[in-house]
Amino acid sequence: MAQESQRFFNENEQDVLEEILLHRRDVRGNHFKKDSISKEDIDRILQAGLSAPSVGFSQPWEFVLIHDQKTKQAVKASFQQENEKAVHEFTDVKKQEYIKLKLEGVTEAPLNMAVFYKPKNEPVLGQTSMPNMGKYSVVCAIQNMWLMARSLNIGMGWVSILDPEQVKKILNAPSENQLIGYLCFGYTNMFYNKPELEIKKWDYKKLQEEVVIQEKYS
Amino acid sequence: MAQESQRFFNENEQDVLEEILLHRRDVRGNHFKKDSISKEDIDRILQAGLSAPSVGFSQPWEFVLIHDQKTKQAVKASFQQENEKAVHEFTDVKKQEYIKLKLEGVTEAPLNMAVFYKPKNEPVLGQTSMPNMGKYSVVCAIQNMWLMARSLNIGMGWVSILDPEQVKKILNAPSENQLIGYLCFGYTNMFYNKPELEIKKWDYKKLQEEVVIQEKYS
Numbered sequence: 001m002a003q004e005s006q007r008f009f010n011e012n013e014q015d016v017l018e019e020i021l022l023h024r025r026d027v028r029g030n031h032f033k034k035d036s037i038s039k040e041d042i043d044r045i046l047q048a049g050l051s052a053p054s055v056g057f058s059q060p061w062e063f064v065l066i067h068d069q070k071t072k073q074a075v076k077a078s079f080q081q082e083n084e085k086a087v088h089e090f091t092d093v094k095k096q097e098y099i100k101l102k103l104e105g106v107t108e109a110p111l112n113m114a115v116f117y118k119p120k121n122e123p124v125l126g127q128t129s130m131p132n133m134g135k136y137s138v139v140c141a142i143q144n145m146w147l148m149a150r151s152l153n154i155g156m157g158w159v160s161i162l163d164p165e166q167v168k169k170i171l172n173a174p175s176e177n178q179l180i181g182y183l184c185f186g187y188t189n190m191f192y193n194k195p196e197l198e199i200k201k202w203d204y205k206k207l208q209e210e211v212v213i214q215e216k217y218s
Numbered sequence: 219m220a221q222e223s224q225r226f227f228n229e230n231e232q233d234v235l236e237e238i239l240l241h242r243r244d245v246r247g248n249h250f251k252k253d254s255i256s257k258e259d260i261d262r263i264l265q266a267g268l269s270a271p272s273v274g275f276s277q278p279w280e281f282v283l284i285h286d287q288k289t290k291q292a293v294k295a296s297f298q299q300e301n302e303k304a305v306h307e308f309t310d311v312k313k314q315e316y317i318k319l320k321l322e323g324v325t326e327a328p329l330n331m332a333v334f335y336k337p338k339n340e341p342v343l344g345q346t347s348m349p350n351m352g353k354y355s356v357v358c359a360i361q362n363m364w365l366m367a368r369s370l371n372i373g374m375g376w377v378s379i380l381d382p383e384q385v386k387k388i389l390n391a392p393s394e395n396q397l398i399g400y401l402c403f404g405y406t407n408m409f410y411n412k413p414e415l416e417i418k419k420w421d422y423k424k425l426q427e428e429v430v431i432q433e434k435y436s
Binding site for chain 2 (some may be wrong): 002003005007008009013014017018019020021022023024025026039043044046047048050051052053055056057058061062063064065066067068071082085086089090098101103114122123125126127128129130132133135138139140142143144146147148150151152153158160161162163164169170172173174181185190191192193195196197198199202203205206209211212213214215216217218
């Protein structure tokens with residue numbers, strides 16, 4: 001049957017995926033190299049995004065590729081403003097730890113990418129009862145790109161300490177677009193072997209039994 | 219440096235990931251086999267979820283594993299109710315196409331999984347300016363599980379034509395939990411080689427140039 005995929009994955013291939021999942025990190029500006037990313041690698045990352053699942057096959061995504069240093073500086077200014085506000089939400093020890101963290105790599109990363117959700121003007125199959133599904137499809141595209149980047153030994157960081165409306169203004173984005181993720185990509189001088197916030201004891205790694213419930217909540 | 223990952227992925231490994239991304243499908247009830255999924259495979263899928271990125275390392279996820287047929291039937295009833303409403307949102311040709319589609323596999327799948335976002339009572343690093351980030355972390359976990367399942371040759375379907383509040387009630391979920399995804403897992407008799415909604419011409423596959431913008435919107 002021509003519509004059927006004959007692809008059966010073997011143990012070795014399962015292990016490769018598992019390793020990519022385990023070695024994916026959020027990379028910040030202190031670990032990006034300046035080398036620009038080749039067009040071939042950017043295309044492979046984008047194609048990974050385009051092969052993500054989307055609710056009702058709506059593919060409700062738009063990807064803005066940013067190399068211009070002026071745009072990055074404007075986005076960085078939004079980060080600084082929002083981060084200044086964020087610091088005050090934490091108290092005592094956490095505040096002291098927070099201040100020490102490098103939380104983005106906007107100007108250091110050779111490539112930035114703003115990823116938008118573009119709503120449709122008509123009903124979307126699968127989105128009629130859960131209106132967030134379109135946004136979630138865009139997140140699936142981001143996660144696919146994150147994994148593809150890691151397999152290409154390219155670091156990615158997701159910057160969320162930003163005012164989405166300011167970013168839209170900087171990029172001239174249509175009013176209906178919603179910013180889902182602002183991503184920084186670059187080759188790196190290292191990947192941590194664990195999440196940086198785990199290494200720095202910001203929080204502990206949860207165990208499977210803490211988050212898995214059998215059948216229903218008691 | 220002990221905190222550094224020495225893992226460098228090669229071309230062959232990049233191709234494996236690319237193939238898993240390209241061969242991942244949304245699988246519905248007409249293609250699930252009855253065979254139950256081994257504990258080992260369930261654990262590998264869950265571990266893929268647990269290795270997802272999460273905002274501020276908050277790991278704001280809970281996974282409910284459902285084998286009980288009565289629970290599945292109650293969820294299926296919610297689907298039927300919501301789907302009945304959904305049909306009326308589409309007009310003419312689309313409505314006729316919609317009716318013919320098999321859109322879930324709740325009772326046919328040996329394993330169902332409800333995935334929740336559990337908000338914290340304190341500020342979360344990275345979530346102070348973009349409050350949806352916690353939910354997006356849960357979506358990253360779902361996408362990781364979807365890919366791991368596909369590599370294990372296990373089909374997964376994401377059912378979104380559901381009333382989240384009804385599902386919470388069925389599962390006795392705490393009031394603060396928010397349903398992000400309701401997933402069906404099972405071995406399959408086939409995977410389509412393209413998205414089913416593309417094959418059935420519900421919508422066309424977008425090209426890269428339609429969704430990629432250089433530098434900023436004009």
